[in-house]
Amino acid sequence: MPTARERVRAEITAEITAAARRQLAEVGAAALSLRAVAREVGMASSAVYRYFPSRDDLLTRLIIDGYDALGAAAEDADDPAAPTEQRWTAVCAAVRDWARAHPHEYALLYGSPVPGYTAPRDTVPAASRVGVVLGRVLGDAARAGRLHGEGGRVPGLLGDAAVEVLGQDAPGIDDAVRVRALLAWSGLFGTISFELFGHLVGSVEDADAYFARATAELGGLIGLA
Missing domain, CATH: 1.10.357.10 (Tetracycline Repressor, domain 2)
Structure with missing residues (x-):
C-alpha cells in the first residue's frame, strides 16, 4: 500500500502532467515549458524540477x-x-x-x-x-x-x-x-x-x-x- 508521501507525489505528478497536456493543446510540444507548467499549477519552477528534472523528462512521461x-x-x-x-x-x-x-x-x-x-x-x-x-x-x-x-x-x-x-x-x-x-x-x-x-x-x-x-x-x- 502506498505511503502518504507516495500518494502525495503521485497526485502532484498527475497534476503536473495534466497541466502539460493542456500546454500541448495551447502551444504545442516544441514550445512546452516547465516554467509555464509550474505557473499553471501554482508551483515554483524549482519544485517542479524535483518531479521532472528537464523538459525532456516531462515529454517522455507524456x-x-x-x-x-x-x-x-x-x-x-x-x-x-x-x-x-x-x-x-x-x-x-x-x-x-x-x-x-x-x-x-x-x-x-x-x-x-x-x-x-x-x-x-x-x-x-x-x-x-x-x-x-x-x-x-x-x-x-x-x-x-x-x-x-x-x-x-x-x-x-x-x-x-x-x-x-x-x-x-x-x-x-x-x-x-x-x-x-x-x-x-x-x-x-x-x-x-x-x-x-x-x-x-x-x-x-x-x-x-x-x-x-x-x-x-x-x-x-x-x-x-
Whole structure:
C-alpha cells in the first residue's frame, strides 16, 4: 500500500502532467515549458524540477502516458471470441476514436518530431502495445488457418522486434505476412493522421465511411478478410 508521501507525489505528478497536456493543446510540444507548467499549477519552477528534472523528462512521461492510453484503448476493443476481421476493424476504430478525442497527444506521438528531443528506449514498450494487439490477432488468425506463409525469414528485411510483436513464431506467419501487417499498421496511422491533420479535406465526403472502407481493405491486405 502506498505511503502518504507516495500518494502525495503521485497526485502532484498527475497534476503536473495534466497541466502539460493542456500546454500541448495551447502551444504545442516544441514550445512546452516547465516554467509555464509550474505557473499553471501554482508551483515554483524549482519544485517542479524535483518531479521532472528537464523538459525532456516531462515529454517522455507524456509520450509514455499517451502510448499507454492508446494501447489500453486497442486492448479493450479486442474481443478474442470475435472473427479476426471484426477484431481488426474494432481495434482500428478504437485507435481512431482515441486519436480524435486526444488530437494533441496523438500529434505528440505521431506528428512532427520535437526539435532537440530524442525519445529514450523507455518509450518502446508502451509504443508497441497497439502492435502487440495486432500481433495477437495475427497469431490467432494463423492458428485458425486463415494465414498461410511460405517463405520464413528474409535476411535483412525485418528486425527481430517486428518478428516478436507481429505473431512471433505462430505457424503460417512469415516475413511476407509481417510485411503486409506492417503496411496495414502504418496505413492505419497514416489514414488517421491524414484525417486529423486535415489532408482528407476535399478528397473524402464521409470520413466515417472512408475509414471503415480503408481499414477493411487493410485487413484484406493482411489476409484477415
